[in-house]
Amino acid sequence: MAREFVARKFMARKFMARELRIARGLAVAALLACVPVLAGAQATNAPATQTDSQSQDEGTSSSVHHKAKANSGQTVHHTKVAEEDAPPPELAKAEDLIQKQDYAGAEPLLRKVVQDDAANYVAWFELGFVENGLGKRDDSIAAYRKSVAAKPDVFESNLNLGLQLAKTGQPDAEGYLLAATQLKPTSHVAEGQARAWLSLGHVLEATKPDEAVAAYRQAAGLQPKDPEPHLSAGLLLEKQGKFADSEHEYKQALALGPSSDAMTGLANIYMRGHRLPEAEAELRKLIAAKPDEGGAYIQLGRVLAAEGKNDDAIAELQAGAKLAPADVSLQRDLADLYMTAKKYDQAEASYRALLAGSPSDAALHQSLGKALLEQKKFAEAQKELLEAVKLKPDLGDAYGDLAFAASENKDYPLTIKALDARAKFLPEEAITYFVRASAYDHLKDYKRAAANFHLFLNLAHGKYPDQEWQAKHRLIAIEPKK
Numbered sequence: 001m002a003r004e005f006v007a008r009k010f011m012a013r014k015f016m017a018r019e020l021r022i023a024r025g026l027a028v029a030a031l032l033a034c035v036p037v038l039a040g041a042q043a044t045n046a047p048a049t050q051t052d053s054q055s056q057d058e059g060t061s062s063s064v065h066h067k068a069k070a071n072s073g074q075t076v077h078h079t080k081v082a083e084e085d086a087p088p089p090e091l092a093k094a095e096d097l098i099q100k101q102d103y104a105g106a107e108p109l110l111r112k113v114v115q116d117d118a119a120n121y122v123a124w125f126e127l128g129f130v131e132n133g134l135g136k137r138d139d140s141i142a143a144y145r146k147s148v149a150a151k152p153d154v155f156e157s158n159l160n161l162g163l164q165l166a167k168t169g170q171p172d173a174e175g176y177l178l179a180a181t182q183l184k185p186t187s188h189v190a191e192g193q194a195r196a197w198l199s200l201g202h203v204l205e206a207t208k209p210d211e212a213v214a215a216y217r218q219a220a221g222l223q224p225k226d227p228e229p230h231l232s233a234g235l236l237l238e239k240q241g242k243f244a245d246s247e248h249e250y251k252q253a254l255a256l257g258p259s260s261d262a263m264t265g266l267a268n269i270y271m272r273g274h275r276l277p278e279a280e281a282e283l284r285k286l287i288a289a290k291p292d293e294g295g296a297y298i299q300l301g302r303v304l305a306a307e308g309k310n311d312d313a314i315a316e317l318q319a320g321a322k323l324a325p326a327d328v329s330l331q332r333d334l335a336d337l338y339m340t341a342k343k344y345d346q347a348e349a350s351y352r353a354l355l356a357g358s359p360s361d362a363a364l365h366q367s368l369g370k371a372l373l374e375q376k377k378f379a380e381a382q383k384e385l386l387e388a389v390k391l392k393p394d395l396g397d398a399y400g401d402l403a404f405a406a407s408e409n410k411d412y413p414l415t416i417k418a419l420d421a422r423a424k425f426l427p428e429e430a431i432t433y434f435v436r437a438s439a440y441d442h443l444k445d446y447k448r449a450a451a452n453f454h455l456f457l458n459l460a461h462g463k464y465p466d467q468e469w470q471a472k473h474r475l476i477a478i479e480p481k482k
Helices: 008-033 053-058 088-099 103-116 123-134 139-148 155-167 171-179 188-203 209-222 228-239 245-256 259-273 275-290 296-307 310-323 328-340 344-355 364-373 380-392 396-408 412-423 430-442 448-461 463-476
Strands: 041-043 064-067
Touching: 053 228, 088 103, 088 123, 103 123, 123 139, 123 310, 123 328, 155 171, 155 188, 188 209, 188 228, 209 228, 209 259, 228 245, 228 259, 228 344, 245 259, 259 275, 259 296, 275 296, 296 310, 296 328, 310 328, 328 344, 328 364, 344 364, 344 396, 364 396, 396 412, 396 430, 412 430, 430 448, 430 463, 448 463
Parallel strands: none
Antiparallel strands: 041 064
């Protein structure tokens, strides 16, 4: 088949969705695991997981009580409520409202706290979270900046600020996420730091891919049972063309448990390396794990086609077509495979269906013409091939097909015209000389017929025994006797 069998669109779409899930969950996982007891503060009961999408994009509220007039440079420590002054009442009330996801109610209370105490990094942190929940991303970033400025050594505020900046494509995201990797979360330290490294890796991918891979490996070292760092590293290394390293990362992920993303990645690597039996094996595992994933059937069908297992390939592509009926590239591959497998009637039906949606596609008209030629529907074939060269006058192969159709239809002037047009784009072949010679012979232009029969015999060298026999006997008949 002319089309590349590796369905990168499917893989790219799949991995893009996976990365989006990662980005949305990073701060949630880190902050729920690391609800901070900040300097001069004490943690209350951990908040329930936020359910609105905007809040989950960023992280979770700190849910801490702030010590009045806390020193912003104070180090992190754990205390008991009885040992602390009461937090500002507005902050305590705001935290209760945040628990209920009443961000609109919490916002003015937090604004009052920071107006009275601009160094209250807890209130600024809470305000950053609330503004994000209200869809005010710029205000959220501004509040997180204030929180970090008031106390730079807090893991959670650096992480949330870095994530918010990354979402808006701001270059200083890297600095805050890197800072988070060097800070200590207030609890679940390894998990929190791993999430910071993972976040940093995603930010670095576009500009510093080697450093991004290093960040993913830091995350993997901190969370050795988490497959996600290996999957992220594997995908990035695959994009870099470092297939051996990418394969290793995907296998590391699979060693931690079944992963459709890792199977997909391995299948792509094997296909790129023409390791088709291994690609087939991975795709069969993927289908077994996710039988409703149409893309896996499509990939497997293309692999089987590349292995020459046409009937098996058709079965898999047909299964994929049922799950992805709108995939035009799949329908086209399936039509081409019908041609390869000599199922010309099915190829014809498929090409006609494709042309209904793309009537100006010259290649489709040519393919339909070929399918019709194979079924000896020469008049219909000629019509389709004429349309193909009308739409794309430089489609050299189509002129050759048109010449054969015209010859079968006994339209010898069109046969010669088509062959002459083909010669402008493609080199002559033995068979084109024979078809031209036969056309001239039928038109009783024996001089040109003889010349082309000789050119044919000079190139044939036993490849076309029937035509060679015919050419020799016609030369005896039409050449002047010496």
